[in-house]
Amino acid sequence: MAQRCSVTGKGPMSGNNVSHANNKTKRRQLPNLRTLRIKNEDGTTQKIKVAASTLRTMKKRAQAEAIQA
Secondary structure, three states: OOOOOOOOOOOOEEEEEEOOOOOEEEEEEOOOEEEEEEEOOOOOEEEEEEEHHHHHHHHHHHHHHHHHO
C-alpha cells in the first residue's frame, strides 16, 4: 500500500540523517497516516488513509461550520 493521504495526496519526503561528524545519509520522512472507516451511501464501509494533520483540519472546519450554523 502506498504511504499517501487519500484526501490531500501528502506523501513521503526525502532528506538526510546528519551525524555529529556531519556525515549525511539519505532517509525518508513518512506522513503520519491514520486509517479511517467511511460509510458509503449504499451502507458499505471503506477504509481510507488520512494524514493526522488533515484530520485536525477537518475537525477544525467542522467546528467552524457548526458555530456558524
